Amino acid sequence: MRKPYVILNAAMSVDGKIATRGGDSALSDEEDWKRVHNLRSQVDAIMVGINTILLDDSKLTSKEGKNPIRVVVDSKARTPPNARVVTVRPEVETLIAVTRKAPQERTSNLQKKGVKILVCGDGENVDLELLLKKLYDLGVRNLMLEGGGNLNWGMLSKGLVDEIRIAISPVIVGGIEAVTLVEGRGFNRVSEGLNLELVSSENVGSCLVLTYRVLRESKRENS
Ligand SMILES: NC(=O)c1ccc[n+]([C@@H]2O[C@H](COP(=O)([O-])OP(=O)(O)OC[C@H]3O[C@@H](n4cnc5c(N)ncnc54)[C@H](OP(=O)(O)O)[C@@H]3O)[C@@H](O)[C@H]2O)c1
Known part of the structure; x- marks a missing residue:
């Protein structure tokens, strides 16, 4: 399938949370934010799940x-x-990926605000493979996936992520209800999990930034 190259980027606590139980996701420091803004400026598109918009009211713009x-x-x-x-910055294109079940009144209210609606499937959730294909057809060749945990699972479990960049912040926030890097149903066995290869590790401000390549084949199958 033709699809953009996808980089999942997130800031995470040492215990794997990307937000606290209260929804506080300020895990990056200033230096790491610079890295994020720089990465944003290098990709054709940034993508998030609706909960991240509802909770963080993210602008998803780049300062660089x-x-x-x-x-x-x-x-x-x-x-x-x-x-x-x-x-914010209405001249920057915003696409909202919905399913055919999305109420027409809501989609047309958003269209009136200048947003483009992309209909991706008629199921309960957005068909992510179809969305990536549509984005590719619109000229998107690389895409930064910025969470949250449920969309990360949706993308990872379908094998749609190529690279992962995690900024580990030196803090532990705990909480059974705090959102982790990857939510969803999860795999039953470690052997079913996605295998990664560490490409680099670097200190950025107070964070440790790990870059992984997602391996297509399971290393464990051969061992
Ligand atoms: N630290 C970080 O780097 C970072 C980055 C981003 C977000 N966050 C935090 O993450 C939290 C939100 O994460 P979240 O897991 O609750 O929500 P999310 O991943 O932002 O959004 C999930 C929602 O996306 C929609 N969706 C549509 N199609 C989907 C599909 N095929 N697969 C998965 N989701 C699909 C679903 O809602 P519908 O059914 O309504 O469409 C789903 O509930 C916030 O607290 C935010 O602050 C942290």
Whole structure:
């Protein structure tokens, strides 16, 4: 399948959380934010799940260089028309990926605000393979996936992620309800998990940034 090259990027606590139980996701420091903004300026699109928009009201803009297309994965078109991803820098394109089940009134309210609606399937959730194909057809060759945990699972479990960059922040926040890097159903056995290869590790401010390549074949199958 033709699809953009996908880099999953996140800031995570040492205990694997990407937000606290109260929804506080400020795990990066200033230096790491610079790295994130730099990466944003190098990709054609940034993508997040609707919960991240509802909880963080993210603008998804870059402070450095060009601004990529913003993509929200939002089956039922719950993105508020006054969300910052819609209203801030309206000249930067925002695409909302929905399913055919999204209420027409909501999609047309968003379209009136200048947002483009991409219909991806007629199931309960956005068909992520179809979305990536549509983005590729629109010219998106590399895409930064910025969470949250449920969308990360949706993308990883379908084998759609090529690279992972994790900024590990030197903090532990705990909490059974705190969102982890990857949520969803999960794999039953370690042998079913996605194998990764460490490409680099570097200190960025107070964070340790690990870059992994996602291996397509399972190393364990051969061992
Ligand atoms: N530290 C970091 O780097 C970082 C980065 C990003 C987010 N976060 C944090 O992560 C938290 C939100 O994460 P989250 O896991 O609750 O939500 P999320 O991943 O942002 O959004 C998940 C939602 O996306 C929609 N969706 C549509 N199609 C999907 C598909 N095929 N697969 C998966 N999801 C699909 C679903 O809602 P519908 O059914 O309504 O479409 C789903 O509930 C926030 O607290 C945010 O602050 C942290």
